[in-house]
Amino acid sequence: MPAPCKTTVAVFKFSSCDGCQLQLLNMEDELLALAGAVEIANFLEARRRVLPGPYDVVLVEGSVSTPHEAELIKKIREEAKILIAIGACATAGGIQALRNRADVDEFARAVYPHPEYLHYLPKATPISDHVKVDLELYGCPVSRAEVLEAITALLQGRKPNLPQHSVCLDCKRNGTVCVMVSKGMLCLGPVTRSGCGALCPSCGRGCYGCFGPQPGADMNTLVPALRALEKDPRETARLLSHVTGFAPAFAQAAESIFAEEKKK
Amino acid sequence: MAELHLNIGTIAALPKAQLDTILSRLREKGYRTVGPRIRDDAVVCGPIAGLADLPQGLTSVENAGQYRIVPSGNKRYFDITPGAQSWKQFFFPPRVSLFTARKNGNWNVEKPSEPAPQIAMIGVRPCDIAAIKIQDMAFMRDDFTDPLYRDRRKNAFLVAVNCLHPGGTCFCDSMGTGPKAGGDFDLALTELDDVFILEIGSEAGKEIVKGMPLQPADASLQQKADQGLAAAREKMGRRMDVRDLPDLILKNLNHPEWEAVAKRCMSCASCTLVCPTCFCWDTQDHTSLDGNETERERVWDSCFNPGFSYQAGGNTRPNTRSRYRQWLSHKLGSWKEQYGVLGCVGCGRCITWCPVKIDITEQVAALRKEARS
Known part of the structure; x- marks a missing residue:
């Protein structure tokens, strides 16, 4: 009897630091089982061999920042049965989306002797701005456990079990003392989607919002609470302008503070 | 001696x-x-x-x-x-x-x-x-x-x-x-x-x-x-008048205060997790890639977690108003019928550890204003 066809998985990189792909390679305990369970058809960071599409599952890391990427993502979408955007860049634009509030041409002129050789888009945008995305896995970097859960669920034909709750719930499950209440630190935990296991507060730091705003993130309540803790409102705006700073909830909250400051 | x-x-x-x-x-x-x-x-x-x-x-x-x-x-x-x-x-x-x-x-x-x-x-x-x-x-x-x-x-x-x-x-x-x-x-x-x-x-x-x-x-x-x-x-830092509980809550499920508190509550779930009586949990199955092994884990959950009340067809408590009301109307309302006592012991944790300072004693007092009895 011929061996059953394995599910093919391809990994593609857009504008990003490769950190999410590295998380896949960092699955030390599960990587061999994963490589046995699926056919890794295209994953340049892991192997040279590239199989042609179409692919059952495509993982896309990075944001769309160049005209070339804007075309490439459309082709990849055509080759993908299921397209999963992984990480803060692919789901929210990433740190490079900070330029979305600025004049990129000016940056290019300041940095490069010949900016005319650069081909870039005025904004760095998430994958879902360009093509239909079937599933988003958040984080900077993406959570290994969530990637594995998503692939496992797909292989078994069930819905992936992904959290929707805030970071606060994980802090309390971990027994971590709330840094906002006990230290008066700025923290995005109450509105940030869980996924990191509440890493920063467990190290005595406020949450940076790496996994982005949770569904229904209540910025109207958190922002005044943060501003009451820190005299300079720009600190709150800067905290919101991090790797998921282009996610609409965070971007709007930060922009309204910056606009208010500009008027002063 | x-x-x-x-x-x-x-x-x-x-x-x-x-x-x-x-x-x-x-x-x-x-x-x-x-x-x-x-x-x-x-x-x-x-x-x-x-x-x-x-x-x-x-x-x-x-x-x-x-x-x-x-x-x-x-x-x-x-x-x-x-x-x-x-x-x-x-x-x-x-x-x-x-x-x-x-x-x-x-x-x-x-x-x-x-x-x-x-x-x-x-x-x-x-x-x-x-x-x-x-x-x-x-x-x-x-x-x-x-x-x-x-x-x-x-x-x-x-x-x-x-x-x-x-x-x-x-x-x-x-x-x-x-x-x-x-x-x-x-x-x-x-x-x-x-x-x-x-x-x-x-x-x-x-x-x-x-x-x-x-x-x-x-x-x-x-x-x-x-x-x-x-x-x-x-020297108690707070007081709560409990004489008209649980009726105060159960007869005022459409009180405007529920909407007002929802505007100040982020649904972060901190209050329920620090509460020493809250007991809600979720069970999660962690399956292996080949489907031959699965572990079922029980974890603390909260009625403030949007996923908690998600069922086929949608969320039965789709907004913060409904979630906050669920919490309080259970804790200080239907809890009494269920267990014979109120679900709050007055430890004050939910007040101290709310990042946005929502105070259960103030909420009860606010409901009492314009309350139906």
């Missing part, structure tokens, strides 16, 4: 240094001794080897959304109120494996085999004893008992500490749960400047202190303790 005759209900004076003896006797019997420790600028439940590990000379200043540790100006060990953590973590763990199933031809189900830990809890406040009794009703019902909870609960040894220093968000006096423990402990302490007043609450408690140099607590010591407790009732 004649040895004090020990019985349940016996009250004696215990020299402070003797608490070390109690702790070492408990450890000899196989208990882990756990009590108030300072970690990351707050009181947490941590290992206590002896008096030296206790937060002597410290107290906490609490207000809505605020918690700070400051010197108390005296040398007492138990002047600091508990932090966000409560004892429920030991009976109802935040994460616990229920079983693992493996397929090898047929499915085999294995339950975790390690025995329930034996923990001696040092410094359990009267409000927290009331909370443990409430969780007992939820997890050890006549018709269903959760074996994980029951085994941990039966293995526990409770050393209560009566409260002479209530915190800024405390209101146990309003809820009738403190500041003095009425029972359900093995030993109870009231801390005066130079001595503990010890009360024996169970046979196990009597066994631990047998043969120790206990003196009868004379009338002046008992009077000092009573005065301290009376003063504590006056």
Whole structure:
């Protein structure tokens, strides 16, 4: 009897630091089982061999920042049965989306002797701005456990079990003392989607919002609470302008503070 | 001097240094001794080897959304109120494996085999004893008992500490749960400047202190303790009028205050997780890639988690208004019908640890304005 066809998985990189792909390679305990369970058809960071599409599952890391990427993502979408955007860049634009509030041409002129050789888009945008995305896995970097859960669920034909709750719930499950209440630190935990296991507060730091705003993130309540803790409102705006700073909830909250400051 | 005759209900004076003896006797019997420790600028439940590990000379200043540790100006060990953590973590763990199933031809189900830990809890406040009794009703019902909870609960040894220093968000006096423990402990302490007043609450408690140099607590010591407790009732940082509960809540489910509080609540779930009586959980299955192994885990969950009320077809509590109302109308409303008591013990944790300062006592007062009776 011929061996059953394995599910093919391809990994593609857009504008990003490769950190999410590295998380896949960092699955030390599960990587061999994963490589046995699926056919890794295209994953340049892991192997040279590239199989042609179409692919059952495509993982896309990075944001769309160049005209070339804007075309490439459309082709990849055509080759993908299921397209999963992984990480803060692919789901929210990433740190490079900070330029979305600025004049990129000016940056290019300041940095490069010949900016005319650069081909870039005025904004760095998430994958879902360009093509239909079937599933988003958040984080900077993406959570290994969530990637594995998503692939496992797909292989078994069930819905992936992904959290929707805030970071606060994980802090309390971990027994971590709330840094906002006990230290008066700025923290995005109450509105940030869980996924990191509440890493920063467990190290005595406020949450940076790496996994982005949770569904229904209540910025109207958190922002005044943060501003009451820190005299300079720009600190709150800067905290919101991090790797998921282009996610609409965070971007709007930060922009309204910056606009208010500009008027002063 | 004649040895004090020990019985349940016996009250004696215990020299402070003797608490070390109690702790070492408990450890000899196989208990882990756990009590108030300072970690990351707050009181947490941590290992206590002896008096030296206790937060002597410290107290906490609490207000809505605020918690700070400051010197108390005296040398007492138990002047600091508990932090966000409560004892429920030991009976109802935040994460616990229920079983693992493996397929090898047929499915085999294995339950975790390690025995329930034996923990001696040092410094359990009267409000927290009331909370443990409430969780007992939820997890050890006549018709269903959760074996994980029951085994941990039966293995526990409770050393209560009566409260002479209530915190800024405390209101146990309003809820009738403190500041003095009425029972359900093995030993109870009231801390005066130079001595503990010890009360024996169970046979196990009597066994631990047998043969120790206990003196009868004379009338002046008992009077000092009573005065301290009376003063504590006056010093409660918060009060809650409970006379019209649960009807106040249940008859005002469309009160405009629900909408108003929803505008200030982020649905972060902190209040429910620090609440020593909240018992909601989720079960999650973690399956292996090949589908031949799965582990089911139980984790703390919250009615404020959008995923908690998500069902096929949508979310039955789709917004913060419905989630906050669910929490309060259960805790101070339908809880009474379910368990015969209200679900709030007045510990104040939900007020202190709310990052945006929502105060359950203010919410009840706000509902009373323009309330239908």
